[in-house]
Amino acid sequence: MIRRSLYTLIAVVMLASLVLTACGGGQGGGENAPIKVGAIFDLTGPTSDVGTPYGEGIKAYVDWLNANGGVNGRQIDLISADYAYKVDQAEQLYTQYVQEGVVAFQGWGTGDTEALRTKIAADKIPFMSASYSANLLDMNAAPYNFLIGTTYSDQGIIAMVWAMQDWKDKGNDGTPKIAFIHHDSPFGQSPIPDMQAFADSKGIEFMTIAMPKATDFVAELAQIQQFGANYVVVHTVSSPAAVLIKDAKSQGMTDSVQFINMNWCADEIFIELAGDAAEGVVGTIPFTPPSSPVSGHEAADKWLKEHGSSLEEKGLHFTQGWWTMAVMTEGIKRTIEAGKDLTGENIKASLEGIQNFETGGVTSPISFSPTSHRGNTALKLYQVQSGKWTAISDFISAP
Amino acid sequence: MQSGIFHTTYRADMALRRTHAEKIRLALFLVFMLVFPFFANRYYLTLANQVGIATIGAIGLNILTGYTGQISLGQGGFMAVGAYTAGLLTARMGMPWYASTLIACLVTAAVGAIFGIPSLRLKGLYLAIATLAAQEIIIWGVTHWDAVTGGVDALVVPDPMLFGLRMNTDFRFYWVIWAIAGIAALATVNLFRTHYGRAFIAIRDQDIAAEVMGVNLFRYKLLAFAVSSFWVGMAGSLTAHYRSIVTWERFTVDVSVLYLAMIIIGGLGSVSGSFFGATFMTLLPAVLTNLGRALKSSFPFVDAIIPFVQQAAFGLVIILFLIFEPEGLRKIWKNIKDYFRLWPFSY
Numbered sequence: 001m002i003r004r005s006l007y008t009l010i011a012v013v014m015l016a017s018l019v020l021t022a023c024g025g026g027q028g029g030g031e032n033a034p035i036k037v038g039a040i041f042d043l044t045g046p047t048s049d050v051g052t053p054y055g056e057g058i059k060a061y062v063d064w065l066n067a068n069g070g071v072n073g074r075q076i077d078l079i080s081a082d083y084a085y086k087v088d089q090a091e092q093l094y095t096q097y098v099q100e101g102v103v104a105f106q107g108w109g110t111g112d113t114e115a116l117r118t119k120i121a122a123d124k125i126p127f128m129s130a131s132y133s134a135n136l137l138d139m140n141a142a143p144y145n146f147l148i149g150t151t152y153s154d155q156g157i158i159a160m161v162w163a164m165q166d167w168k169d170k171g172n173d174g175t176p177k178i179a180f181i182h183h184d185s186p187f188g189q190s191p192i193p194d195m196q197a198f199a200d201s202k203g204i205e206f207m208t209i210a211m212p213k214a215t216d217f218v219a220e221l222a223q224i225q226q227f228g229a230n231y232v233v234v235h236t237v238s239s240p241a242a243v244l245i246k247d248a249k250s251q252g253m254t255d256s257v258q259f260i261n262m263n264w265c266a267d268e269i270f271i272e273l274a275g276d277a278a279e280g281v282v283g284t285i286p287f288t289p290p291s292s293p294v295s296g297h298e299a300a301d302k303w304l305k306e307h308g309s310s311l312e313e314k315g316l317h318f319t320q321g322w323w324t325m326a327v328m329t330e331g332i333k334r335t336i337e338a339g340k341d342l343t344g345e346n347i348k349a350s351l352e353g354i355q356n357f358e359t360g361g362v363t364s365p366i367s368f369s370p371t372s373h374r375g376n377t378a379l380k381l382y383q384v385q386s387g388k389w390t391a392i393s394d395f396i397s398a399p
Numbered sequence: 400m401q402s403g404i405f406h407t408t409y410r411a412d413m414a415l416r417r418t419h420a421e422k423i424r425l426a427l428f429l430v431f432m433l434v435f436p437f438f439a440n441r442y443y444l445t446l447a448n449q450v451g452i453a454t455i456g457a458i459g460l461n462i463l464t465g466y467t468g469q470i471s472l473g474q475g476g477f478m479a480v481g482a483y484t485a486g487l488l489t490a491r492m493g494m495p496w497y498a499s500t501l502i503a504c505l506v507t508a509a510v511g512a513i514f515g516i517p518s519l520r521l522k523g524l525y526l527a528i529a530t531l532a533a534q535e536i537i538i539w540g541v542t543h544w545d546a547v548t549g550g551v552d553a554l555v556v557p558d559p560m561l562f563g564l565r566m567n568t569d570f571r572f573y574w575v576i577w578a579i580a581g582i583a584a585l586a587t588v589n590l591f592r593t594h595y596g597r598a599f600i601a602i603r604d605q606d607i608a609a610e611v612m613g614v615n616l617f618r619y620k621l622l623a624f625a626v627s628s629f630w631v632g633m634a635g636s637l638t639a640h641y642r643s644i645v646t647w648e649r650f651t652v653d654v655s656v657l658y659l660a661m662i663i664i665g666g667l668g669s670v671s672g673s674f675f676g677a678t679f680m681t682l683l684p685a686v687l688t689n690l691g692r693a694l695k696s697s698f699p700f701v702d703a704i705i706p707f708v709q710q711a712a713f714g715l716v717i718i719l720f721l722i723f724e725p726e727g728l729r730k731i732w733k734n735i736k737d738y739f740r741l742w743p744f745s746y
Binding site: 084088096098099 | 442542647691
């Protein structure tokens, strides 16, 4: 009978914890009560390699802010948990946090951002995440989603703008041939229509090809070579991108063809995985990597050094999380300063009033308006030089 | 004092609920389900609704895998068929949600039957791989068939309306989901009291013997796929209407594995097992996350390890069940009932 009573004990403890914590919510916010913000991170799921530093960045920003007096004297209470990139768990956590009275929410990937967007519109909860799909800019379908990073469509177009300029600078005539190789998912496909339209308007020969789940991409590279591409825009995550670049290098393609990685495959992880083959690859990176120090890195770096780490170690996704949370905090701060109640609706209105918010050079200045939540339309291009992302352009905007 | 349950008439033996205790428990359960939403907050209602949808899906999978013995890794794909069909019919053609749900179930049943055709020649692991192919093909289809599914975009489904009320609030949709879950449970329990159901079980226990007895394997296997997919499609279309949005990432192969885990942990070949398994697997992450939060203040290190505990717990629970109670939570529940029935003189 020991086994059975043990089962009972475990069941009772678990149920009790569920009841106790979930009943704790719902208290009203006094004048100086902490401001509740909800967040979900991928710490153990398929995107945890980049999700972990992103989540740490958001948490660290809140800790740093609270240690430095909070928002106009009020602390931020960040309620967060891992959801392992599972949509059902994202829904559970979201509803729980809304029940507990969060006024804004930080999501993570395409999966949860898309799945929650109708509910956040109904609940009027301002939402930010690291999914930069241009679909989220539709103000009717996603009125409470705010995009901090440059959308994938804009990144693709900026990559093409740069390629055209680079082509001319190298003394060539006409327009280059550009190939777009992408993750085989809506995440990967999302910029295609906008990039195709841009290519057509400039008379660029353009091809797209999906990356299958494979251990090498030799066949895809052969197709790109047959097409005769001068530039290849890569839109996937770091590990397949590293395999792609290594294959390209071993085929001698990297000498004649310039590869341009979009943000989810242009980070420190890519350089680590691709090694020497990464050298010379260009990246469209909306958040300045720590290898190109700017003033917007200083607070985070100082905070991390006080806690036995450094920004160099945590990488650019930490910066991305830090500044995403900073923009959300700006919306909360403006709402308090305007003397309004901290509701999702008021925070949305405050965020929509943000014009040219400076992030210390980490991103181009962020602006929102009631008709557009496309916060960031410009970015710098970086190139891997001696194993580090080094800026090679000034901010370029998507036309 | 009784030493067990013995029936003295055929009528008693054939009854759906055989004992007084069963009837009382059912009545208590129904009263609880009826009263629960009036006291629950939104978080609990969301959990209850997720459990309800999972129960319907698990009953569907159990018909196929638990009762008929055909392993399926296509659960996520079949749910996607239900969700996209219902979503598209409502969003593009303006069909009322209840009509689109019913049609989506029928479409899923047909798709399930088509992917069930290989089951005539394939068994066990081979069938598992064939259904895994179904999963991959369907997901590839919904993400690439742009003209129909919209491909890249998530499919936004208009709010379901009934008598001028928006139905998909957590409170209102609770009634829809659990009414359908009740119908699914009742229909399935009764299905296995008919010759169709007995044919399914015969196929599971020994297909050659079943064929010798006159069970048309091809027909009944396809029928099992169709009936199973009907309920799986129901789970998918309810998800679409409940969340008002359909995205492919909700129906990945992880979902197929999760549902298999539900019916293994709950109990293969059992309707109540489907409910237990769905409840357990849906609440496990919620319980662990909240346990982590409750312990965080007293043991700060718990916060950092709880995500990993959650991952490990999933695998560990399945292994422990396979070793200690292969018949699942349903058997544990039965053991508890037996223990108290004979208490204090259990033998």
